[in-house]
Structures are given as structure tokens and as C-alpha cells.
Amino acid sequence: MTRDAMTPPADPGAEADPSARAAVRAYLGIRAAILSHDLPPRSHLREETLCEMTGTSRTPVREALRRLVAEGLATEENRHRYVADFSISEIMVMFDMRARIEGYAARVAAERITAPEIDRLAGLIAAMDAIDLADHDAATEQFLRLNGQFHDVLIEACHSTQIRIMMRPVVAAPVAMIKRFVMGQPLSIRASNDQHREILRAVAAGNPDWAEMAMRGHILSTRPRVCPLPAAPGPRP
Amino acid sequence: MTRDAMTPPADPGAEADPSARAAVRAYLGIRAAILSHDLPPRSHLREETLCEMTGTSRTPVREALRRLVAEGLATEENRHRYVADFSISEIMVMFDMRARIEGYAARVAAERITAPEIDRLAGLIAAMDAIDLADHDAATEQFLRLNGQFHDVLIEACHSTQIRIMMRPVVAAPVAMIKRFVMGQPLSIRASNDQHREILRAVAAGNPDWAEMAMRGHILSTRPRVCPLPAAPGPRP
DNA sequence: TGGGCGATATTTGTATACATCTCTTGTGCT
DNA sequence: AGCACAAGAGATGTATACAAATATCGCCCA
Numbered sequence: 001m002t003r004d005a006m007t008p009p010a011d012p013g014a015e016a017d018p019s020a021r022a023a024v025r026a027y028l029g030i031r032a033a034i035l036s037h038d039l040p041p042r043s044h045l046r047e048e049t050l051c052e053m054t055g056t057s058r059t060p061v062r063e064a065l066r067r068l069v070a071e072g073l074a075t076e077e078n079r080h081r082y083v084a085d086f087s088i089s090e091i092m093v094m095f096d097m098r099a100r101i102e103g104y105a106a107r108v109a110a111e112r113i114t115a116p117e118i119d120r121l122a123g124l125i126a127a128m129d130a131i132d133l134a135d136h137d138a139a140t141e142q143f144l145r146l147n148g149q150f151h152d153v154l155i156e157a158c159h160s161t162q163i164r165i166m167m168r169p170v171v172a173a174p175v176a177m178i179k180r181f182v183m184g185q186p187l188s189i190r191a192s193n194d195q196h197r198e199i200l201r202a203v204a205a206g207n208p209d210w211a212e213m214a215m216r217g218h219i220l221s222t223r224p225r226v227c228p229l230p231a232a233p234g235p236r237p
Numbered sequence: 238m239t240r241d242a243m244t245p246p247a248d249p250g251a252e253a254d255p256s257a258r259a260a261v262r263a264y265l266g267i268r269a270a271i272l273s274h275d276l277p278p279r280s281h282l283r284e285e286t287l288c289e290m291t292g293t294s295r296t297p298v299r300e301a302l303r304r305l306v307a308e309g310l311a312t313e314e315n316r317h318r319y320v321a322d323f324s325i326s327e328i329m330v331m332f333d334m335r336a337r338i339e340g341y342a343a344r345v346a347a348e349r350i351t352a353p354e355i356d357r358l359a360g361l362i363a364a365m366d367a368i369d370l371a372d373h374d375a376a377t378e379q380f381l382r383l384n385g386q387f388h389d390v391l392i393e394a395c396h397s398t399q400i401r402i403m404m405r406p407v408v409a410a411p412v413a414m415i416k417r418f419v420m421g422q423p424l425s426i427r428a429s430n431d432q433h434r435e436i437l438r439a440v441a442a443g444n445p446d447w448a449e450m451a452m453r454g455h456i457l458s459t460r461p462r463v464c465p466l467p468a469a470p471g472p473r474p
Numbered sequence: 475t476g477g478g479c480g481a482t483a484t485t486t487g488t489a490t491a492c493a494t495c496t497c498t499t500g501t502g503c504t
Numbered sequence: 505a506g507c508a509c510a511a512g513a514g515a516t517g518t519a520t521a522c523a524a525a526t527a528t529c530g531c532c533c534a
Contacts, residue, residue, distance in 0.1 A: 075398065078526075163330060283515075
């Protein structure tokens with residue numbers, strides 16, 4: 001699978017490839033710092049500081065910043081940029097929106113997918129089934145990587161530039177950031193992969209309505225319920 | 238209503254404000270050239286050429302180009318950028334997507350809109366009702382401006398950064414470009430405004446499901462049916 | 475003492491020179 | 505004649521100097 005130059009790798013471990021364009025390195029570096037809360041929400045993204053941090057000059061840093069703003073990870077205010085802060089309600093919005101957009105993508109894919117693409121999806125499902133659940137952390141990491149690929153392939157199967165573009169912002173603020181809020185969500189790998197199987201059945205059957213609804217359900221099944229924000233555990237008065 | 242610096246004005250007549258940032262001038266200039274097919278689809282967006290065209294240097298032009306790519310009006314290919322070509326199927330996708338995204342926005346607005354925002358929407362509807370249909374072209378222009386404001390206010394009424402961000406690409410490729418394909422679509426101002434009234438009723442009633450469906454219907458009612466592309470009129474053999 | 479005003483410092487915006495990369499074109503060999 | 509490789513031109517990527525704008529701080533005055 002070939003990737004756009006500015007698209008971050010699905011594998012969250014691969015970063016700072018020195019052969020990549022400086023603008024890409026800057027983008028990945030700043031993005032990682034935002035997602036890890038190394039740069040906390042609302043903090044000022046000063047260009048010079050980011051230059052030192054990423055080891056480039058202002059031109060690539062500015063390009064990276066514009067992209068982060070376009071993706072919603074940063075906000076613009078009086079010619080200055082700040083790390084966006086995701087309230088729980090904004091995260092809810094992102095889930096609902098993604099359910100609709102990616103649901104529509106599944107609909108289109110059901111009408112346009114090719115046989116090799118179906119095979120690749122089936123392969124990814126098989127790989128996710130084969131994950132050994134013994135080591136929980138390793139299993140989670142593997143699953144997140146394969147899961148990302150599954151969704152990527154499905155988007156590719158739409159063969160639509162516009163759908164790719166619309167998916168960009170909803171994918172940019174990824175699981176890593178959301179986890180801050182969804183703490184303790186079980187993330188059942190087996191159940192999730194059952195949903196993948198269902199989606200693939202619908203898409204392979206060429207049934208757009210079924211595909212759309214299956215995908216919407218899949219996304220919404222991971223939506224956090226309420227707002228368990230900074231609720232320190234302890235006896236209530 | 239305050240506007241983001243890089244957001245194009247709703248009024249399509251206001252352009253090339255010399256006091257604006259050079260990057261904004263470049264963005265608006267290139268965008269206008271794309272939408273008017275002055276720069277035809279698939280044509281190469283050479284940076285130096287665009288500098289001469291917009292009267293700025295490469296830095297603002299590059300910023301404008303990145304934004305156009307993010308919005309889907311241009312595509313990137315081997316470090317070069319080209320004007321995107323919208324096939325009829327891509328335009329269909331845009332309509333379906335916008336119906337879902339803006340439908341969801343109407344849902345959220347129904348839960349969060351404030352009284353003054355409701356008043357502004359009502360005022361815009363009244364203004365659209367008051368349009369004199371005698372001069373067809375002037376009426377169309379007025380309607381498109383007010384219509385744009387109506388949709389803008391509704392998005393604002395969501396009070397959500399993420400929704401604003403997601404709406405950006407679907408609004409970027411505007412009516413002007415779509416008209417190339419929807420030629421001869423009647424655009425009934427009265428009927429359209431009746432739909433606006435319906436949407437406002439649903440939103441003001443605080444009924445999210447009703448609001449979402451009313452908006453989806455409104456968007457889809459303008460969706461082109463088939464593909465009447467370069468069908469030269471004439472007797473068929 | 476509080477507020478308004480202006481100088482200064484900091485930060486971003488723009489222009490441009492230089493580096494790097496890609497594609498083209500031409501030449502020479504097989 | 506056709507292919508491969510290399511040299512060149514043209515375009516984009518990066519760094520940096522300078523300009524403009526904004527915020528801060530201190531001072532003066534009421």
C-alpha cells in the first residue's frame with residue numbers, strides 16, 4: 001500500500017525517518033508531542049521552539065502547523081496557534097461524525113470494491129483473529145495497527161479522492177488522544193473483529209445499506225458513554 | 238459574525254482586498270481561477286506562475302496551495318500540485334457526504350442553539366422571502382449569499398470546533414463549480430426557503446432527529462440526478 | 475494609586491537565495 | 505534501431521534575513 005507523503009504511518013512506533021522531508025518530520029514530531037500531552041492542550045505553539053524541537057527551520061514548521069490546524073489538532077487565534085483542547089463533548093462529536101462519514105465510505109466501498117481489496121480485508125481479519133491475547137499490551141498494539149490498516153483499505157476501496165479528504169481530520173486525532181477519556185474501556189479484540197467480519201460480508205455482498213449500518217455500529221460501539229473525566233476514585237460524601 | 242482569516246467570504250464578489258494577508262489574497266485568487274476554469278482541471282499549478290498571477294512571492298503561494306490540497310481543490314503528485322478534476326461521481330459523493338455531515342450539524346444545533354441564533358436564522362429566512370424574483374440573475378445572487386449565511390449560522394449554532402473543521406472541505410468546492418454539471422437545475426428559491434423554514438422549526442423545537450432529516454433532505458433535494466455532461470444537443474443517429 | 479499612552483520586545487508574515495530532487499533530453503553503446 | 509545511462513534544466517524544498525504586527529512593560533499624568 002503506497003502512502004501519501006504527509007500521511008502519518010499507521011504504525012505509531014515508526015517516526016523521525018531522517019530521509020523524509022523536513023516538513024514531514026516536523027509534522028510527525030509536533031503531532032506526537034500533542035498526542036502525548038508533551039505539549040499540553042491550550043499551550044502556545046511557538047515556531048522557534050518547535051524548530052529546536054524538530055531540528056528544522058521555520059518553513060517546514062509552519063507547513064506542519066497549517067496542516068495540524070486543518071486537521072483540528074491545533075487552533076488559530078490572532079495569527080498564533082495553540083494546541084487544541086478536546087472536551088469530552090467534542091470527542092463525542094468526533095465519534096458521531098466518524099460513524100456517519102466512515103459509514104458512508106463503507107456504502108460506497110460496497111458498490112466499488114475489487115476482488116483483491118476484498119482479499120486484503122479478509123487477510124487482515126485473519127491476522128487479527130490470530131493475535132495471541134496472552135500478552136495484553138502487545139496484543140493491543142498489534143490489533144491497533146491491523147485495525148488501522150483495515151479501515152485504510154476500506155477507504156481505499158472507495159476509489160474516491162473526496163472520501164479520502166473527508167476522512168483525514170477524523171483519523172488525525174487518533175485513539176491515542178481519545179484514550180485519555182475512554183480510560184478503562186475494555187476494547188474487546190474478538191468482538192471488534194466480529195464486527196469487521198460483518199462489515200466485510202456486507203461490502204463483499206455489494207449491499208450498501210447493510211455496509212453503512214454495520215460500519216456505523218462498529219464505530220459507535222466504541223463511543224464512550226458518559227463523562228468520566230477527572231473523577232478521582234474515593235468514597236463520596 | 239467574525240470570520241477566520243483564511244475563510245473565504247460568503248460573498249463571492251468581495252475579493253483581492255489589498256489589506257489582507259498575502260497568503261489570503263493568493264488563496265482567494267488561485268481558488269477563483271480554479272472555480273472559473275481559468276485554471277482548467279488537471280493543469281499544473283506552477284508556483285512561479287501563481288506568484289505572478291497573485292502578485293506575491295512563493296511563500297504565501299505555497300501556503301495557499303497546501304490549503305487548496307487540504308480542501309480537495311488541488312491534488313498532490315510527486316511534489317507537484319495540479320487542479321483537481323471533479324468527475325460527476327465525485328460530485329455525487331460530495332453531495333451525499335455533505336447531506337450526512339450537515340445533517341448531523343443540524344442535529345447538534347437542535348440541542349445547542351441559542352435564542353439570538355434562532356432570531357438570526359429567522360431574519361435570513363425573511364430576507365430570502367423578500368427577494369424580488371423579477372430580475373432572475375440578481376435574485377439568484379442575493380439568494381446564494383443569504384443561503385450561505387443561513388448555513389453558516391447553523392454551523393455556528395453547533396458551538397463545535399470539530400464540526401466547523403469537517404464542514405470546511407464540503408463548503409470549499411462551492412456551488413460555482415458544481416453548476417458546471419447541474420446546468421439547468423431550476424433552483425427554486427421559494428421551495429428552498431420552505432425547506433429552510435422546516436429546518437428552523439425542527440431546530441427551534443429542539444428535535445434532533447427531525448432537524449437532521451430535514452437538513453439531509455434539503456441538501457439532497459439539490460443533488461443532480463444523472464450525468465448530463467458534454468451531451469451536445471442534436472439528432473442521434 | 476489607577477489609568478492611559480508610548481517605546482520596546484517578541485512573534486509571526488514575506489521575500490529571496492540556495493539546496494535538492496525529478497524529469498527530460500541527448501548521446502553512445504549494443 | 506532500441507535501450508541505458510548521464511548530464512542538464514526546471515521545479516520544488518529549506519533556510520534565513522528582513523518587514524509588519526501584536527503584546528508587554530514602564531512611565532507619566534490625573
